[in-house]
Amino acid sequence: MAYLNRFFFCTLVIIAIVSAANWFIDPFGMYWSPVVAGINSTKPASGDRVRIIKAYRGPEFTPQVLIVGNSRAEMALHPEHASFDNTRVYNQAMPGAGIRLQTDYARNTIDSTPGLKRVIMSVDYLDFLVRRARFSEPQTEEAAPNYLFRLPLYKPGWTGRMGRLREKSALLFSLDGLIASVRTIFQQGAAVNSIGPSGFNDPASYVNILRHEGINALFIQKLQELDRNLRNRDLTTIDSDTGQRSPQYTILADFLADLSEQNIQVQLFISPYHISYLHLLDDLGMTEDFIAWKHELLKVVEENRANVNLWDFSGPSNFIQEPVPVGSNRAMQWYWEPAHYRSNLGDKILESLATGKATSEFGTHLTKDVIEVVTDAHHSLLSDTRDDWQALQQSLDIHIARLSESQ
Structure with missing residues (x-):
């Protein structure tokens, strides 16, 4: 009996030490x-x-302004920007999050935060794409x-309470959490991504690459990656024959109506x-749908x-x-790569959104x-820069138009 008592006591001590370490390091x-x-x-x-943390952290932060979107917004819109003027801002954008996930998480934070009065939401063309055949299928x-x-x-x-308790507990009491805590200590100062207390993701790993x-x-x-995900998949946001929208428009419209x-x-x-991203869409025959998406x-x-x-x-x-500094190991001034822009x-x-005026002739x-x-202007832009796009493809030694066939 004494042995069992010592065993359980030691077990409780170990669990307490692990949970205390995981809480303090908070990996x-x-x-x-x-x-x-x-x-x-x-x-x-x-x-x-990230999808676990931001579900809980968003409401607990009690923001007055909420940033919603995918990885573009997560890595580029800083909640501590001067235009917010000390307002509590939380960046709940998440990589790979579609419209439903974005709006579900946002609704949950908004519902828990009566003082929230402003939402900044990045809308992404790819999030609205569906296979064209879906429009003719029975809606389920x-x-x-x-x-x-x-x-x-x-x-x-x-059921929900127990699921949340189980998920939160795993962050404190699990061996995975302890391993992550140890790695956190040893990776301080390394060029790695790290999400801050207000949800901003510092994409330092790009520097390392x-x-x-x-x-x-x-x-x-x-x-x-874009070419593989889009080529020969017959994707669209609007059925050109019937004018029917993809379901994501309805999700967004309902969200806006609620707010x-x-x-x-x-x-x-x-x-x-x-511009290289826009040219790839054009090469894939998606420019007209991209423009129609803006209209919709x-x-x-x-x-x-009203709001x-x-x-x-x-x-x-x-x-x-x-311009892309081909062959260089230095970062571009405004972009990490074609899909992700830098926080500057x-x-x-954020300046344009705050003032209602385009900053540096940027934005409409x-x-x-x-x-x-x-x-x-979009058609003119593609026409005026087509030679530059072809030169970039050649200098990168890739041929996007023939990429899928060669793999």
């Missing part, structure tokens, strides 16, 4: 216990649990996503894709005009047309009066 950025430079200020493992109700138990708004009962592989590797990898009823200001914006977004916004506006930062500018360009987006407030001008 996933869940608790933001005291931060000690050189020990736990950088949290390399935070990206491994989609299965509930497997993350809903994390959101009390959707799962208020005991640039140092060892150069800018070519980043551009080739991203352009090849309008709560008198929450919403600022939607289209990200500044690098504007229609959705017009339906909720919603839409900005487009993908038009012609010195920023999206930044994100700063200019989309309305019915200017949408055709924006459309014409």
